[in-house]
Amino acid sequence: MTFTKMQGAGNDYIYVDGAKNVIPNDQKPLVVRKLSDRHFGIGGDGVIFINPIEGADFEMEMYNADGSRGEMCGNGIRCVAKFVYDHGMTDKTKDLAISSFGRNRYLDLTVTDGKVTMVKVNMGAPILIPSQIPVDESKFHDRDQIVDFPIPIEDRNFRMTCVSMGNPHAVVFVNENEKLADYPIEKYGRKFENHPYFPQRTNTEFVHVDDRKNVHMRVWERGTGETLACGTGCCATAVACILNGYTDDEVTVHVLGGDIICRWDRESNNVYMTGPAVTVFDGSVEI
DSSP states (O other): OEEEEEEETTEEEEEEETTTSOOOGGGHHHHHHHHHOTTTSSOOSEEEEEEOOTTSSEEEEEEETTSOEESOOHHHHHHHHHHHHHTTSOOOOSSEEEEETTEEEEEEEEEETTEEEEEEEEOOOOBOOGGGTTOOHHHHTTOSOOOSEEEEETTEEEEEEEEESSSEEEEEEOOTTSOGGGOOHHHHHHHHHTOTTOTTOOEEEEEEEOSSSEEEEEEEETTTEEESOOHHHHHHHHHHHHHTTSSOSEEEEEETTEEEEEEEETTTTEEEEEEEOEEEEEEEOOO
């Protein structure tokens, strides 16, 4: 199987042209786990298959490192755009339509010396209705949104804001006197991921607000653990910051792997994300 290893702000995946490398769907979870292993495989936060599809230019079929299917990946979709352009599969640089889990996103590509370097993605409207995120409807049936809601985890009482950007996120804000670099994210992230409030598990963002335009964030991704970045998590973080009155409508989210700019256009109710897309290497592997 041929592949390309790529990363967006350190969020790294193995990218496969699904038309050239056909793998039966029932075998994909095992293949994904094998390839994602950083010691015995290629290493990555998961695997993304790029497939032909009707109704869009391409399909992004994304899997987490544990072999579970993911609905959406913001950093991944930027790299898909770079993959298809750099490999000559398209010459579009505006409104490139990529489908993930039946929902199209539209991307604008910045090309330098014939290669894509930055990508802007219209991530669509943030989903705030609890049952659609989803969270346990029996607990939140009387709420239109979950903003600054208390949730006890281990020895702490967190306050979470829940947002879906095609996949579920719980955003929590750390105290001003706490250092995000030393934060015990594994201890709390794993508990959030598997909390009974979240029937499909959840990604969790731990956020420190710097000022009206900048925040720092660390993320625990369901099915993978802590990653260097999460594009949908950056978008969810920006929305949560705005809903809580902490920032302006455009926020630079500083993650371990770099910076991602997110803007919530309240008039159109679309979230726009801009960030890098980088090829690490190409290769082939026996599966």
